[in-house]
Structures are given as structure tokens and as C-alpha cells.
Amino acid sequence: MPQEFKRQYKEILEQYTLRQTEHNLYEGQNFSKQLIQKNISPEEVISIHKASLEEIIPDLPEDVSHSFDLLIEVMIRYGLALKEHQTLIKKQENIKMEMELAANVQQTLLKTKVPEMSGLDIGMISVPVKEMNGDYAHFLSDETSVGIAVADVIGKGIPAALCMSMIKYGMDSLSGAKTDPIIVLDVVNRIVEKSVSDSMFISMFYGRYETTESMFTYASAGHEPPLFYSAKNNEFTELQAKGLLLGVIPNVKYEQHSIVLEKGDFIVIMTDGVTECRSKEGFIEQKKVMEIIESVKEESAQSMVEYVFHKLEELQDFEQRDDFTLVIFKKM
Template identity: 50%
Template sequence: MDFKLILESSYREMLRRYIEDSSEAALYQGQMFSRKSIKQQISPEEIISIHCKVLKDLYPDIREEILASFDFLIEFMMNYGLAYQELQSLRDKQVEIKSEIEVAASIQENLLETPIPKHAEVDIGAISIPAKKINGDFYRFVEDESSISIAIADVIGKGIPAALCMSMIKYAMDNIPKYRDNPNDVLAILNRVVESNLDSSMFITMFYGVYDFIKHSFTYAAAGHEQGFYYNASSQSFEDLKTRGMVLGVEQNITYEQYERKVKSGDIIVLLSDGVTESKTEKGFIERSVITDFIQTYMHLSAQEMVENVYRQIERLQNYEIRDDFTLIIVKRV
């Protein structure tokens, strides 16, 4: 027998019993038929149509206006059902995208993981906190017997494309070891890689430096990256690490200027992304002097404790809502 006929007959009896004596048993039986109706793919509109027909059978004198209202309800429920399905589809897609982003973030973390070097000559601290799941900032250390290479970069763009860009930069860096001691050459090579492989709407800013343990010098170059700071221990003052250079990926053949500084005992090199300098409070962007004041406050601590404390202070200034990826590196000559 057709399930719809069974449902109509049973629905008539359940509705009659409920109207006459508010039967709890009728409600329970209705729950059972609801589950069966779902399995039989009976739509809500069909249930309303059955309800309307049963009412007319039970109450032949029912006003036509009341019955007409159920026609309106059927149309309303059909539109509601379509809208609900669309919403569910969007939610399912959001869950799927969220899952993919979490996987991408985990892969990115594993691919770009770089141990912070431990060395008797320098104390190094680093922190990189993404504003969202995927980090658009990148830093990397490469150490050999006489030096440490330090790279910090920021993709102009976010999300999974940014993560892919950073992976490309990381592997490109790993394949140019013979140029590693010349930051200007490193940036020139990476610029050609980025320009050849990235969409024209994506660019990367980058700072690349080499700390030489033997000469105690810091040689560096930058590609449109945020200026860092240099702390002179003898004068107890900060100054900007001035640089020049076009961002990576704009033109194929670009040369970069290279700079060198002698690093004395107690001197500090501070490298950062614009997520640090462009931290925003209710009063606007923080001054660069606020960052150096925080660094000076925690100068008695280890480099790692310094970067962590500076991050906490800036996070507090922003009401614990980081709006951009935050990366800070401190290199202090012991």
C-alpha cells in the first residue's frame, strides 16, 4: 500500500484524537510517523497538504479562508526549504574550507619550521604569530660554522596562496647556498624566482642578513621590507636599519643595495614585519618609539623572553586582537 495513503489515514486519526482530548499518545505516534515520513522522503509541504485535507474531512464546514491559509503556508514552506538548503550548503562549504585551512596551516608550520640557533656569540629570540590560521609572515635561520643567515619576509596577501608563496621562498633559499653570504645576490635571485612564478597581483617584502661570528659584522639587504632597529649599547640608543630595495616580484632584473655594520658587545639587531609597526589602538597606529621602549624595558632578559614580552605588550595595546601577522626577531651580541 502507498505510504502516503497510510500516512493520510493515520494522520487523520492522530489529529482527531489530539483535537478532542489533547492526547499525548497521539503526539508520540506523530513523532514515529515523522521519522518514517523522512525516510520515505515526504516533504514538509506534502505534510501540510495532508493536514489541510484531513481538516476538511473532519470539519466539512471549515471556512474556506482557513483552508486557503494553508496554501499560503505550503508556498512559504517551499521557499523556506530552498533557502534552508542553500544555508546548509554554505555551512557545509564553510566547514570544509575551515578543515582545509587547518590542514594547510599544519602543513605550513611543518614545512617552514626553523629552529632558533643557539650560539655562544649571540643570543637570538624569534616569535611569529598569525592574525588568522595561515601565516603570511615567514622567517628562517640557516647556520654554518662561521655565520647565521637570517631571513624575514611578508607576503602581500593572505591565506593559502600566501602559505604556498612562503614554501616557494623557503625552498628557493635552500637551493642557493653559494650565494648565502651575499644578501644582495640572494634577494636578486629570489626576485627572479618570485617574478617568474607568482601571479602579478602578489608581491613579497623581505629582509635578508648574515651575522658573521668571526668579524662580528652584520651584512644585510632588503626588498621593500619594514625597517628594523639597531641598538647601540655604547650610546644606549636605537636607530633605524635603513635600507633600499624594490619588493620581490615586480620586475625581473633588479639589483639590491647591501649594507654592513660592525656589531659590538651588547648591541642588538631587531627585525620585524609590518604587523608589529602597524599595530593599531583606538588612538591610531603605535609609534615606532613604543616598540623600542618595550624592547629597552625587557633588555635585561634573554632574547626569547624579550620578543615574547614585547608581543604580549603590543597584544594588550590592541585589546588582545592582533589584526595582522606579527613577527619579531632579536639578535643580541653577548
């Protein structure tokens, strides 16, 4: 510590031992700012405090003087730990800033517009559990067709976001909404297989709705089976379609099926953030999810998806544990 600092500190300490006023304490607080600016360590401050006190009080008891030696040793370790802690906090702040930036880039890159289609009501909600979304939903549309891709990366953070960019690239390479679902999955699978690490697993569902025939054609790459609600029969059924996860092998044969929608029918496409919600009692059963959806079947598709999200959020005590994506196609 520079001699000037030692002199200043001794004067402040001496005045405080004589008067012990608020003004003396204020001077000490101001002096501490200078110590911080000069990056003077805690043990150095204690050392100068000890030397100053011994000059101010010549007959200072030896045991009191020795106690400062112990405090100096304690502060050496404390100072090192404090610096390490501050460094880690700074790194965390930098990582957080980078994640926020990456999340903004991801939102811009993967942004999709819900199309307006005659005779079809569409609702969509996608809520990430953290900054980066491991779910992906994307629409393709033309005058008479609308396609919907819903994908889920088994993983989180930057790697998941990079996987999503590969899927987006695959979707952008398609000719349009009339492409058969099995062709869509085949194209995306080949891109993912070449570009994504073997440690990443991606499920994906693709469906295409034709307004002229009210027909929904679909295929799946290991994704959660959507739910089909028949207004006539007042019941749900799963839309099953076999298919391997994306990126495992380059050549995969996917199944393609079709179903005709009648007025009031709707299809619920989701990720496992919907089907694997957990309350304190355990997993929320699919039957409960169906009941929640059915309770708002007369509402608009967008109102339905938002209600389902908030209801499941409530059942989980507002502790979302996974990315949540839900899309509803409703025949008007």
C-alpha cells in the same frame, strides 16, 4: 508524500486533538525524524496536515482551511531558501577543512628551527591572523654564521602560502649561511619573478651574523627596516637598505650594509604586523613599540619577542589584524 505517511500523521494528529498529552507530542517528534529521512519538504507536511485536519474536523471553517494554503506558499519559498542555506553551510565547512589542511601543510613545509649560536641569543615569534600565514621566517646556520630571512606577502590565504613556498624553494637552493645577503635576495627574486603572479607583492629582509667578528650584514627587498639597539648609547636606529620588492623585475641591484654588535646590542627584525598595529585611538607609533622592547631589554631574546607580542595584542584589545612576525638577535 507516501500514503503510509499520510495515514500515520492523521492518526497522530487525531490523537493529539482529542487528548493533547506529552505522549502525543513525543509521537509527533519521532514522526518528524521519518520526514527528514525521507526528505519530505515543509510544504508537503503542511499539505498533509491540512488534508488530515479537514477529515478529522469536517466542519472546519473555510478561512482556517484557506490559511493553510497561504502557509504552504510561504513554506515553498522558505524550503528553497533553507536548502540553499544548508548547501552554503556545507560548502563553508568543506572550505574550512581544506584551509585547516593547507595550514597544516604550510606549517610543516615552512617550519624552521631557531639555531643555537655561541655569543648570540635568538628569539622568534610568528602568529598568523588567519589559518594561513602571510609571513615567513627562515634560518640558515653553520658553525660560525647564522642567517635570517623574514618575508611578508601583501595578501592572505592560499595564494600567499604558495608565494611562501617559492621563497622556501629559493632559500633551500642556497649553499649555506655564509652567502651574502644581496646574493640571497637576487636568487629568491629571480625565482619569485618567474613563478608568482604579478598581482602578488612580497617584501623580504635577509641578515647574516658572523660570530667571529660579531658582524651583522644585511640587505632588504622593500621590507620594514629592522631596529638596531645600541646598549652603549641606549638608543634605537633603523637599519636602512634600499631594494625593490621581490618579483617585480628579474634584475635588481640590492644594497648591502654591515654593523658590528657589542655586548647588550640587539637587532629587531619584523613584519608590518608589528609596525602597523592599531588601537582604538589609531596606529601605535614606532616610539611606543621601541619603549615596549626597551622595557624588557635585559630579558632573553625569546622572552622579549613574546612580551612584545602580548603587549601589542593587549593595546589592540586582543584584536589581531595582521600576521605578526618578530625576530631578535641579541649579542651576549
